[in-house]
Amino acid sequence: AALEAEVAELRQALDESNAARAAAEVAAGDVEAAADEAETRLEETEAELAHSRATEQAQADLLAEVEAARALAEDRANHAEVDAEAEWSRRLRNLLPPSTRAALDRDAPATEVLDVLVQALSANATIHQSTSAAATAPAAPEASADEAAAPVTTPKITSLQLFAEDKGPVRHHGTKLTASGKLVGCTLCAFQWYRAASAAAPDAAFEPIPGACFPEMFANAEDVGCVLRLEATPTAENGTLGEKVTVDTEAPLTTPPSVETAVADALTRGHTAFENLRLLPDGREVTLNIADNHLALREVATGRANVTLPYSPHGPFMELDRQKPQELLLSESSASASITLVCASGAERDFIALTLAAFHQRAVAAGAGASGGGAAGAPQMTPLAGGGGAGAERARAGAYTKTRSNTGSRKPSAAVKTAAAAAAAADGDSGNWRKMKSRVSLLISTRQRQR
Numbered sequence: 475a476a477l478e479a480e481v482a483e484l485r486q487a488l489d490e491s492n493a494a495r496a497a498a499e500v501a502a503g504d505v506e507a508a509a510d511e512a513e514t515r516l517e518e519t520e521a522e523l524a525h526s527r528a529t530e531q532a533q534a535d536l537l538a539e540v541e542a543a544r545a546l547a548e549d550r551a552n553h554a555e556v557d558a559e560a561e562w563s564r565r566l567r568n569l570l571p572p573s574t575r576a577a578l579d580r581d582a583p584a585t586e587v588l589d590v591l592v593q594a595l596s597a598n599a600t601i602h603q604s605t606s607a608a609a610t611a612p613a614a615p616e617a618s619a620d621e622a623a624a625p626v627t628t629p630k631i632t633s634l635q636l637f638a639e640d641k642g643p644v645r646h647h648g649t650k651l652t653a654s655g656k657l658v659g660c661t662l663c664a665f666q667w668y669r670a671a672s673a674a675a676p677d678a679a680f681e682p683i684p685g686a687c688f689p690e691m692f693a694n695a696e697d698v699g700c701v702l703r704l705e706a707t708p709t710a711e712n713g714t715l716g717e718k719v720t721v722d723t724e725a726p727l728t729t730p731p732s733v734e735t736a737v738a739d740a741l742t743r744g745h746t747a748f749e750n751l752r753l754l755p756d757g758r759e760v761t762l763n764i765a766d767n768h769l770a771l772r773e774v775a776t777g778r779a780n781v782t783l784p785y786s787p788h789g790p791f792m793e794l795d796r797q798k799p800q801e802l803l804l805s806e807s808s809a810s811a812s813i814t815l816v817c818a819s820g821a822e823r824d825f826i827a828l829t830l831a832a833f834h835q836r837a838v839a840a841g842a843g844a845s846g847g848g849a850a851g852a853p854q855m856t857p858l859a860g861g862g863g864a865g866a867e868r869a870r871a872g873a874y875t876k877t878r879s880n881t882g883s884r885k886p887s888a889a890v891k892t893a894a895a896a897a898a899a900a901d902g903d904s905g906n907w908r909k910m911k912s913r914v915s916l917l918i919s920t921r922q923r924q925r
Contacts, residue, residue, distance in 0.1 A: 729828060
């Protein structure tokens with residue numbers, strides 16, 4: 475019995491030893507697996523560290539390239555500003571009388587040349603407008619024998635044409651007009667856009683468009699029903715002006731059919747509204763309501779009608795600024811202060827102008843306003859139902875100066891205002907008035923660009 479008990483104890487101890495050995499083997503396997511996993515994690519960590527270092531180096535290289543590109547862009551911009559300043563200085567010098575130009579420093583900045591030009595205009599000086607090669611040239615240093623023997627080439631421009639954005643003919647408003655041509659004997663050219671009621675209109679009927687003195691221009695609602703003309707004057711480096719060349723649009727500009735349909739639908743309903751407009755200078759959101767006999771501006775935040783303007787043969791007064799195609803200026807009359815609305819786009823601004831002109835024309839024709847006034851046409855700076863002629867042109871010139879100051883832009887100088895007033899008084903000579911108004915408009919546009 476004792477031996478059997480001892481054998482049983484030995485068997486139990488052997489079983490426990492076998493169990494412990496099995497547990498140790500399992501633990502050893504776990505330790506080995508943990509070691510393999512740790513080694514794998516170590517390799518992954520080393521790979522991530524190497525990738526991070528490569529990324530940091532790539533970012534550093536990219537930053538260096540960006541800084542180099544920025545420095546190059548700034549250098550090019552500085553050179554471009556200097557070149558633009560010199561170009562404007564040369565153009566403005568060409569407008570000065572020969573005697574004044576000779577006394578001016580050749581290295582004078584464009585702003586100084588512009589001030590001298592304004593002073594010359596206010597003093598009734600004659601701006602150099604010669605169209606022949608024999609015109610008096612500015613004083614220059616004595617030329618060498620070779621230079622004296624060189625032939626003098628009269629500057630000119632050939633193959634002047636007008637294109638729309640799609641390279642086709644210009645038909646509708648809202649189109650960007652672009653001129654193309656070839657300059658011969660010069661590198662400078664002065665431009666001025668004009669407008670008349672028909673292609674058969676005489677040259678005297680074409681009126682200069684204020685501020686439109688570049689080879690490109692966006693036709694807006696103000697040009698509907700009109701033929702546009704571009705006048706190009708090539709200019710040599712010594713100030714000699716070549717022969718003026720003009721090119722007209724093939725026919726009066728029309729309104730796209732989709733816009734005509736939308737305006738007709740609004741007239742049929744008898745009212746319409748334009749939302750999401752902004753009122754300057756504080757940017758309040760307003761809604762413009764156009765009805766049969768008046769227009770009203772309603773503030774969205776309060777729901778109140780801030781402005782109500784009834785229709786009459788003398789108002790409301792509206793202006794479309796070509797330099798700010800999203801802004802529409804409205805006032806009760808040419809003598810009252812104006813308000814400025816900011817539209818979402820130039821197309822919306824033109825649509826509002828055409829709609830307002832249609833409602834106003836119908837109201838005046840039906841006798842909703844006071845008696846008098848002419849037929850309403852495309853919206854312009856005169857009353858919407860106003861007529862034409864020299865009196866209307868003087869009203870437009872006066873409103874042009876007034877509304878510029880109301881929009882927060884810099885006011886024209888006193889010399890420019892004096893010149894405009896002197897031109898407005900010249901009732902007996904419409905040709906001189908057109909020339910003077912064109913020069914004043916050019917000065918206003920040039921001064922705004924310089925500043």
